Amino acid sequence: MRIGELAQLTETTPRLLRYYEKQGLISPRRAANGYRDYDDYLVDRVLQIRGLLDSGLPTRIIKQILPCLGTPRTIHFADATPEMLATLESETERMTRRIECLTHNRDAIREYLGVVKSLSEPVREPVARVFEPSA
Amino acid sequence: MRIGELAQLTETTPRLLRYYEKQGLISPRRAANGYRDYDDYLVDRVLQIRGLLDSGLPTRIIKQILPCLGTPRTIHFADATPEMLATLESETERMTRRIECLTHNRDAIREYLGVVKSLSEPVREPVARVFEPSA
DNA sequence: CTGGACCTTGACACGTGTGTCAAGGATAAA
DNA sequence: TTTATCCTTGACACACGTGTCAAGGTCCAG
Numbered sequence A, B: 001m002r003i004g005e006l007a008q009l010t011e012t013t014p015r016l017l018r019y020y021e022k023q024g025l026i027s028p029r030r031a032a033n034g035y036r037d038y039d040d041y042l043v044d045r046v047l048q049i050r051g052l053l054d055s056g057l058p059t060r061i062i063k064q065i066l067p068c069l070g071t072p073r074t075i076h077f078a079d080a081t082p083e084m085l086a087t088l089e090s091e092t093e094r095m096t097r098r099i100e101c102l103t104h105n106r107d108a109i110r111e112y113l114g115v116v117k118s119l120s121e122p123v124r125e126p127v128a129r130v131f132e133p134s135a
Numbered sequence C: 001c002t003g004g005a006c007c008t009t010g011a012c013a014c015g016t017g018t019g020t021c022a023a024g025g026a027t028a029a030a
Numbered sequence D: 001t002t003t004a005t006c007c008t009t010g011a012c013a014c015a016c017g018t019g020t021c022a023a024g025g026t027c028c029a030g
Helices: A003-010 A014-022 A042-054 A059-069 A082-120 B003-010 B014-022 B042-054 B059-069 B082-120
Strands: none
Touching: A003 A014, A003 A042, A014 A042, A042 A059, A042 B082, A059 A082, A059 B082, A082 B042, A082 B059, A082 B082, B003 B014, B003 B042, B014 B042, B042 B059, B059 B082
């Protein structure tokens, strides 16, 4: 498929797809006329990239972990240098820390929302109520 | 405490602490001489901010969710406008998506690392081995 | 009192991800 | 054939988080 279609399917823009390519995240073929030609599996790939970017990982890291994310699983031994493995290991640790942080804070927000709702729900008719701000 | 001490305790820099203040994330008192004076609880606060920033949340969002994160729990009804609550709700959803993305990809990397290790571990003596790159 | 360590504000600069625009080529439909 | 739509590359610009530096104030130890 061409760049516009992939952009629509992944809710991105052609601009970004070209940027990801320049960062080495995707490498589409070229048609005879010079147009980029994307395989179908790149839809998932791009969505994966978007998710990771949104989760705080820079393209430099995403580029390194992408070989681990293939489906079907293809192990690239050429990439598996000791330094590379160490990078991956430390990166999974950072990801774990991020997951913990996000989970903890999300749950705190949920609890907050739960309390606020439980206080406002019982009001069934337009009743005058005054909430004193705690500050 | 003063800015330098807080910076050390949170592994940041005075520069960043002033930046977070300008973004409205923290509001230290001022001593008579103009120096910022930070309460102890701000250590955790700053660590929280750092974690969220590293997880992809912008200061604009962090500022909005910080009131939910107080310990002990202090509900600020003044902040609980309907739009605010909607923002928080949609933000928890984004956080959930981030968590899922990070977890999924972290586990994929772990599996990859597991396979690579299981293939290289059995080598106990320096044996000549050739791994054909899959590319 | 002087030196050093710390604080203040303000400015300039950088990397990264993204938006937008210009100038031109490819292609398909009227 | 013209027109519209898509593609190409390249450039300029922006927001954001961060580093660094300058010029000066505060304070403590020697």
